[in-house]
Amino acid sequence: MVWGLSTSTFTLVHVVLSLVGIFAGLVAMFGLVGGKRFDAWTAVFLATTVATSVTGFGFPFDHLLPSHKVGIVSLLVLPVAIAARYAFHLAGAWRRIYVITAAIGLYLNIFVLVVQLFLKVPALKALAPTQKEPPFVIAQIAVLALFGVLAVLATVRFRAEPKPAG
Secondary structure, eight states: OBTTBOHHHHHHHHHHHHHHHHHHHHHHHHHHHTTOOOHHHHHHHHHHHHHHHHHHTTSOOSSOOHHHHHHHHHHHHHHHHHIIIIISTTOTTHHHHHHHHHHHHHHHHHHHHHHHHHHHOHHHHHHOTTSOSHHHHHHHHHHHHHHHHHHHHHHHHOOOOOOOOO
16 A cells, blocks of 8 residues: 555556656647747646656655655756746746756656666567666667757747736
8 A cells, every 4th residue: 555545556646647747748848849838738747747756755665766866856846847937937037947947857757757668668678678778878868868959949939928017
């Protein structure tokens, strides 16, 4: 049992939150790259990504794992994105701060997805059983490069709408 749920149900909830966060985050990120603000997708992305990171600490463990370190970084970055978006309304430098921290939050979620795919998909596990082999490293470098490009494009192209006068 984890937080009142069977381990399998808790795992399912965690995975669904993660996948919804990734999908919503990709929609929101491509919106930013296109200079658009998708408020509903952004809210879903931020909420489910925070929930994913929080639930990641619900699994039994006896020492700090790499997944916990990613979760900690995510839980440090996401509140900044949330504050930039909802408390500071993307004003001034907060626009860039939001784009960059949202991109980092989404990247971390996809980083973990790639790790899990190489752990759970037999064909990928065969290619990189210790996750130190070139296929795993190349996949992670490709994801990092993609998010670097997306973050730069979104930072350049996304402009917050000015506050209405009055």
